[in-house]
Amino acid sequence: MMEQFEPMIVAFCCQYCAYTAADTAGSEKLSYPPNLRIVRVPCTGKVDTMHLMRAFQKGADGVWVVSCLEGDCHFKDGNVKADHRVAHVRKLLKEIGVGEDRLEIVSFSAGMGDRFAQSATDFTERIRQLGPNPVQGGSQAAA
Amino acid sequence: MITAERKPMDELIACVEPYKKILLVGCNECVTVCAAGGRKEVAILASALQMAMKMKGKDLQVKELTLERQCDPEYVEELAQEIKDADAVLSMACGCGVQEVAMRYRNTPVFPAVNTGFMGASERQGVWAERCQGCGDCVLGITGGICPVARCSKRLLNGPCGGSTKGKCEISPDVDCAWQLIWDRLVALGMQDRYEEIMEAKDWRTSRDGGPRKIVREDMSA
Amino acid sequence: MKTDSVIEKILESGQMVVTSECGPPRGSDPKKVEEKAELLRGSVDAINVTDNQTAVVRMSSWAACIMLKQMGLNPILQMVTRDRNRLAMQSDILGAYAHGVNSMLCLSGDHPRFGDHPMACNVYDLDSMQLIQTVYKMREEGKFQGGEDIQVPPKMFIGAAANPFADPFELRVARLAKKVKAGVDFIQTQCIYNIDKFERWMEGVRERGLHEKVAILAGVTPMKSAGMAKYMKNKVPGMDVPDDVVKRLTGVAKGDQAKEGIKMCIETIQRLKEIKGVRGFHIMAIEWEQKVPEIVEAAGLLPRPKID
Numbered sequence: 001m002m003e004q005f006e007p008m009i010v011a012f013c014c015q016y017c018a019y020t021a022a023d024t025a026g027s028e029k030l031s032y033p034p035n036l037r038i039v040r041v042p043c044t045g046k047v048d049t050m051h052l053m054r055a056f057q058k059g060a061d062g063v064w065v066v067s068c069l070e071g072d073c074h075f076k077d078g079n080v081k082a083d084h085r086v087a088h089v090r091k092l093l094k095e096i097g098v099g100e101d102r103l104e105i106v107s108f109s110a111g112m113g114d115r116f117a118q119s120a121t122d123f124t125e126r127i128r129q130l131g132p133n134p135v136q137g138g139s140q141a142a143a
Numbered sequence: 144m145i146t147a148e149r150k151p152m153d154e155l156i157a158c159v160e161p162y163k164k165i166l167l168v169g170c171n172e173c174v175t176v177c178a179a180g181g182r183k184e185v186a187i188l189a190s191a192l193q194m195a196m197k198m199k200g201k202d203l204q205v206k207e208l209t210l211e212r213q214c215d216p217e218y219v220e221e222l223a224q225e226i227k228d229a230d231a232v233l234s235m236a237c238g239c240g241v242q243e244v245a246m247r248y249r250n251t252p253v254f255p256a257v258n259t260g261f262m263g264a265s266e267r268q269g270v271w272a273e274r275c276q277g278c279g280d281c282v283l284g285i286t287g288g289i290c291p292v293a294r295c296s297k298r299l300l301n302g303p304c305g306g307s308t309k310g311k312c313e314i315s316p317d318v319d320c321a322w323q324l325i326w327d328r329l330v331a332l333g334m335q336d337r338y339e340e341i342m343e344a345k346d347w348r349t350s351r352d353g354g355p356r357k358i359v360r361e362d363m364s365a
Numbered sequence: 366m367k368t369d370s371v372i373e374k375i376l377e378s379g380q381m382v383v384t385s386e387c388g389p390p391r392g393s394d395p396k397k398v399e400e401k402a403e404l405l406r407g408s409v410d411a412i413n414v415t416d417n418q419t420a421v422v423r424m425s426s427w428a429a430c431i432m433l434k435q436m437g438l439n440p441i442l443q444m445v446t447r448d449r450n451r452l453a454m455q456s457d458i459l460g461a462y463a464h465g466v467n468s469m470l471c472l473s474g475d476h477p478r479f480g481d482h483p484m485a486c487n488v489y490d491l492d493s494m495q496l497i498q499t500v501y502k503m504r505e506e507g508k509f510q511g512g513e514d515i516q517v518p519p520k521m522f523i524g525a526a527a528n529p530f531a532d533p534f535e536l537r538v539a540r541l542a543k544k545v546k547a548g549v550d551f552i553q554t555q556c557i558y559n560i561d562k563f564e565r566w567m568e569g570v571r572e573r574g575l576h577e578k579v580a581i582l583a584g585v586t587p588m589k590s591a592g593m594a595k596y597m598k599n600k601v602p603g604m605d606v607p608d609d610v611v612k613r614l615t616g617v618a619k620g621d622q623a624k625e626g627i628k629m630c631i632e633t634i635q636r637l638k639e640i641k642g643v644r645g646f647h648i649m650a651i652e653w654e655q656k657v658p659e660i661v662e663a664a665g666l667l668p669r670p671k672i673d
Binding site: 296297298299300301302303304305306307308309310313314315320322323326338339341342343344347 | 447473474475487491492527528530531532536540542546547555
């Protein structure tokens with residue numbers, strides 16, 4: 001057996017909810033995996049297709065987009081836009097063979113520290129099951 | 144604008160697979176507006192192709208470049224330097240742009256990255272719909288500003304057919320009956336009388352049926 | 366007389382015309398055509414031969430028309446503008462007429478989307494209105510659509526369809542008026558189940574005096590079952606099947622629904638006969654041709670007039 005694979009996960013977190021939820025989790029002393037690299041964004045609606053693609057291209061094993069609950073976006077419907085965009089990129093990832101399940105979008109309110117910690121743990125586990133980003137694997141195989 | 148959609152990745156991957164270095168060329172005009180082949184789509188496709196090829200154990204070099212207008216020789220000329228380093232060109236412009244590049248650079252293979260669709264308008268964010276077929280003899284003046292050639296599924300000039308139901312076309316409840324739209328507009332304009340004038344059989348020579356078309360402006364072409 | 370068509374002759378004599386239809390087979394067996402047509406002999410005056418109906422490939426209408434002609438029957442050549450351009454359509458008209466086919470029906474046709482070749486190019490060089498104009502010009506001016514003279518022009522009695530039930534309703538009389546202006550001689554309507562709505566349409570037709578310029582043959586189709594009624598109500602574009610029609614069929618035992626359907630069809634004809642401007646009937650018994658004689662007899666439309 002290989003030693004346990006530790007996935008690297010990029011989490012685009014909305015500063016109004018998810019980022020605060022992560023904070024809440026911290027202050028409540030709830031632990032979540034250190035695999036998450038949190039990128040604070042002003043709104044998930046601002047997370048572009050290119051950001052998601054580049055994350056994978058540069059080696060992320062999973063990408064997590066964490067938005068506000070529906071109806072709670074500070075910019076009206078940035079989270080809905082993010083939803084659509086993620087669905088679109090998931091299709092593209094499937095088409096090129098990276099796999100759609102490496103990209104997910106979830107939503108929390110600022111107070112949901114426990115849910116944040118639990119979901120982060122679950123997502124990390126799912127990515128662990130999926131194994132390393134095949135783009136990286138391919139490049140190693142070629143090397 | 145001319146609308147287009149990116150081809151399926153399988154097809155594009157098969158196109159670039161034999162090559163090491165490709166030049167991926169977008170266009171700043173119509174395909175940018177319909178989000179099929181502008182600067183942004185070029186970047187996304189470059190990334191997707193590189194990842195796909197890497198999974199096959201290959202490092203694909205992609206040079207990204209988006210021209211102001213790919214259907215114009217003046218701008219296509221700008222590729223002269225870049226193309227020297229490329230094994231192939233993948234163009235994200237409409238069919239006109241692809242052909243312009245192919246005509247100018249005869250020794251480099253050019254592949255289309257999009258399927259060119261139709262002349263349309265933006266209905267709302269992210270939705271484009273067909274509006275014009277370029278028949279070369281516009282009838283909009285007598286059909287209330289709505290085109291039966293492009294928008295009636297049977298391009299009837301004397302519609303609506305018996306399949307018009309609650310304003311929708313028989314082929315799909317998602318398609319408006321063009322003749323219902325025409326009628327509603329004629330009513331709004333108080334021009335109902337127009338309806339009973341029979342539109343005569345169309346002269347399709349001005350359309351594609353007359354062979355490939357060309358416009359020559361004597362005052363401009365030397 | 367404009368033509369040698371038996372339909373024109375019967376109409377001129379002031380009698381009602383009865384037509385039915387025969388869909389050619391999806392293969393090249395001539396026996397299929399003969400069998401179907403034979404079922405209609407003596408019960409109807411003329412038989413429509415459909416042209417790739419519902420956009421499904423079948424034996425060509427003109428070829429099957431010739432078979433009917435050889436059997437001593439009167440075919441009506443149906444022609445849709447969907448599959449052929451104006452050259453092909455005009456040459457088929459010349460050919461059919463050369464074989465004695467003297468009546469035709471000008472249609473646009475169902476969209477290929479519904480048929481067995483949804484990937485096909487749909488032609489629509491002309492629409493049904495312009496096809497009527499074309500056939501009229503061939504007959505009256507002896508000229509092709511393009512303007513050249515025809516040596517021995519075909520003299521077709523010209524039919525077209527009308528759907529009083531499609532939307533927008535306010536255009537349905539107006540569109541008939543356009544067809545009259547284009548030169549149509551007779552109309553076969555869409556199947557009538559909603560008689561009230563048909564009457565409203567006929568009122569509009571009479572108001573404009575169109576019933577005097579064109580012979581309207583009311584279309585009827587017997588329902589085989591409640592399932593068929595529901596299907597036609599919900600799935601067939603431009604079809605108007607009122608709830609009470611479905612209700613009446615579902616109200617009888619499954620085994621008796623066909624009989625009830627025939628009964629309803631006969632009642633419909635009886636009612637339509639009373640409407641001023643109805644000059645005959647077009648009975649479309651889809652894959653049920655053997656029932657036509659029964660319907661025609663019970664509706665009091667026999668015997669059919671003898672015309673030389």
